[in-house]
Amino acid sequence: MNEWTSTPEFEENVRQSFGVPEIRTEFVNQLYGQLMQQADEKSRRYQSRSRFRLRPAWTITLAILALVIFSTLVIGPQRVYAEVMKLLSYIPGVGIVEEGTTIRVLAEPVTQTRDDITLTVHEAYLTDEKTIIVYSIQNVPQSALSHDESVVGCSDAGSLILPDGTRLEIVSGQGSGYRAEHIYPAIPESVDKATFVLSCIQGTLQGKAPENWELNLHFIPAPAELTAAPVINLPTPTVSMSQSTDADQSQSLPSDPFGIQMSLDQVIPLDDGYYLIGHTSCLDSRITAAYPGSWAMKAYDTTGQEIPLEPARFQDIGLENPQPNQWIYKLYGIVFSSPLTVRTTMMAVEFTEPVQLELDPRTYGFDDLNPQPSIIQIMDPLRIDVLGTQAQVVHIKYMQQGALKGFELGIEAEPGLQSLPFSLQSAVTVTDGQRASSGGSNRDESSGLIRTYVLSDGQMSFPLSLSATYADLSGIWETNWTPPTVTSNLIPTAVSQACLSLDEWKMATQNPTDLPLDLEGKVLLSRSALSPNPTLFIANLDGSGENGLVYGYGSLSPDGSKLVYSDENSNILIMDVDSGRKTAITNSSRDSNPIWSPDGKQIAFMRSTENQQIFIMNADGTDVMPLTLAAESAQLAGWSPDSSQILYGAKDERGATKERLINIATGDITDLFSVDFDAPSPAFSPDGQWIAYLD
Template identity: 30%
Template sequence: MNKKGCSQILDIVAGDQVPQYLDLAPNIMERIQKRKGIRMQHRTRFISAAVLVAIVLVVLFYTVPGIAAAIGRWFGYVPGVGLVREGQIRVLAGPVSVTRDGVTITVDQVVLDPEKTALVYSADGIPSAAWITQPEDKHCPYGAALLLPDGERLLASPNGIQAWGAGYQHRFNFPSLPADINEAKLVINCLFNTRPGTAPENWEIPLRFILASPDVTAFPVIEISTPTAPAATATPAQSVPESAAPAAATGTSPAPVPITLTLDRAVQMDDGYLIYATVNWQDTLYASVDVMNTTETLHLRDVNGQDMLYELRYDEHTGVFGDQRETVFAIKTAPVQTPGPLTLALDWVSVDLLVDESFVFDPGPDPKTGQTWTLNKVVKIGQYSLLVRSAVAELGGYSFEMSSGEKTPENLIVNASLGDLEHTVDSGGGGGGGGNPGDTFFSSFNYADGLPEGPITVTVGSIGVRHYQSLEAKWTPPAASPNLLPTQAAACLTTASW
């Protein structure tokens, strides 16, 4: 006999009595509208609203699969912050702004739960002369911290950024605070992406936290238990080797290792669903797996197989921490009008392969910051080839512009990571590229002791290539949305139709 959890049993029992696509909102609103002429005393209104909310929660508890299980895990989804854990929830007592020399920093939102302290702040009025615009510009050591009353500093990295001409907004996930600490200071040593001394520095902004009121805006979270579609077997021409070197030595590609796609949770919002998905690659030898060029590779389809509009949300996985070998992302759907399962499909993903190749770069005996070199050097890496187009000397390091030397999709390189093993390197990075033939990308590294005299041996530590495997995951929403599909405004829902 198969054992079932409590939530499964409740779902089965409720399913026998309640329609699968029950949507309570229209009937509730209709009854409220019919009685809107009746005046109630304040206490009566409060009790009636509380009873109504309780009834809705009870019905949702028994009719929406996953709600019962989710109640013990998530308080809800708070717009602008993300997922918030169940437990004592505290918020910022009120917006806080400080202005110095025409620059205003505003702490827009702080939400504290038992797991983290989510903080959103914005800076505006930054003079254009303060922004870094050239590679040789010196950066200020930007950072933000929470200073506690006992002097302890809590550190965190930015979790998402929005920028405009005179400012930016940053999100941070700091560690959780003890329940008895309701005051802290936001300490910002200097403003993001500015030159030292060009804008006000050393900010200290006092914050005060209070218990969240019952009317805090939080959408319910639905936990999803979704089976994944069987992994498709790639053809030999499309398979990706675990390491490029063995593939070159044997002349064949090993069988592809399966990657899976799962749908983990959903948030029912006023105009669609926010769906969290995970690409799982625990059983592979890949260094990392990324979802790229989503307008062409990522598809959302309704029960009839029709493509649906969606928007990729890069920073909506706030509060979700996957395993080391998982890639988490989220999409915001258009309103769902047709009852039935939704299908999320991926055509291919980018996988990073660890490699060990190198090339010689000679910047001369006295390289200068801002100096550039045209290289057009081809580096063979197994069945792949990397075209190193050019190099530029930045402040304390080099940045290399590259592209794939092959144009066929199965042999396409979409990114590469470079370094120098013969000298001390203290930082590095990269970016660019969209996963298409001809796209350029770059990798840079900075030396601890300044630019060394050439020639230098540049090591290729990893490359990103396309992994072709049909990935699908399905989920049936609990109710179809009564909202109409957007017309002209829908053009903003995908990058391709922007």
């Protein structure tokens, strides 16, 4: 016989040998039902994704395992569940794949140099669902690029041609033409060769650089050292209602407000930590989506020690289409005092129905014919219903930022509401068919009010119709997790973090130290104002001797004698600091954010074209040329100390800010890191070895 059936006597002997308590029928039925439900949910979850589908065979396997639940109970249901659910693996460079998936790689890097320009295919990963190609281009001269933003250069991303002539085009990708990771359709397992073809180099003009590149690629089975980490699916989590480790914070914030719960679903072990993948769920039908505030998410061990945790990208694990309300973070460390608590005190929510507000400032004394930037108190506050939270507009203030004008709303609200960004829906007249707008919302610590800004360059008429589709909520949402036991003599040790917290900054400002006596010089200060009042000031290092300069944004020359700035008309000027004499060096009405190079020879700035790009020019305004011509908008941050590279940010596919370096001589781009923050304001250390930034 090929089958063997255990007798009740045998099962009882096994149960007693392992010390397993009497198994209740109700418990077996309940556990069986839970396993089947989890199998069905997991199957639906992965079948809905375009990648990494869960095959029906796994659901059948789960059902079989559930049927033999009596036998598996001897090692504990938690362990059985974890082992059963280990269906996927994570491979660095490839992403998440089903266990047993055949992986092929590039046999060796392939490189080709023509006219001093080098094209290299560094890596390739092939699965039964996709092909990943990583390549770079180096030493592209500035003379090969367009110096006219109206003339677009090459945009080819490269293709793969198989031996039978089949051409595979890019499906998705990230990076620029100088360093890119592109995803193509799967190459049949029987095909071990392909040709990477590139008709022209991204951004170059026709005839200015070598064209029609061809690199022959050879694929081989992945070596044994290509590590595959299991994607561990966790049991249905229990959402903790315990309060925050921070006693002061826990007393002021509610736990699990608005029926939002946060769950940890999967973990992926790495060499230096874990990827944590989870989701939020909400019982409130007024909320259609909820996501943890990116850097508000923290992790703590049982001693209250904070464990380094940072937002990650789903693209990092090869997941192109995450589920709604799904989130991912990277946890640093291997050995912990378990269990860990993963907690956020901020949740960004999207409303099922927008929050509407109609506002006529004239009702409260605003003079639309002679607007003044003064605060108008509203004696009978405008009430706003935000998920049942009490909120009301208590003041309005007219404001202007360059060509944009509008209002600041002072909103008094319960602590659970932290921001309420409104946008203009009507009552704005435009003449050219286009409209620029701006806004923002945040809780002001000094007044306790939410300050919401609504600005536009159009002509407003009243009353204003405002709409908010999302908000930031405060509370405590957390879940617990016990990492796998590490069989070693390692002791949990706090990981040092090179960062300055807001609390540490406040403490430093409250207890300032005296400046060294031999430290001399001036500092350029910036603060908000309405034109023509100055926004730029120069002062001594201790803050004394402050002198207002101009309205705009700018930087000082290395010797401090000149100021380069962009004015309210978006032109760039140079001002002699001592005499006040001004000289315009651009007149495009599209320029901003000029920054002088450390050697004083060049100025980098931003110019609005089809999107926002970085340009450079000589310090006297001559030889203006674009530095970035990518599809995404660029945000200028600064120069490297040796004036050879420029640091800038660009939004990636998921909205994070990717910080990059671009070599001004070659155009080579180096990706540094990504930050889930709109304005990280990165800056080089004087020796060029470190970059400080906000998060």
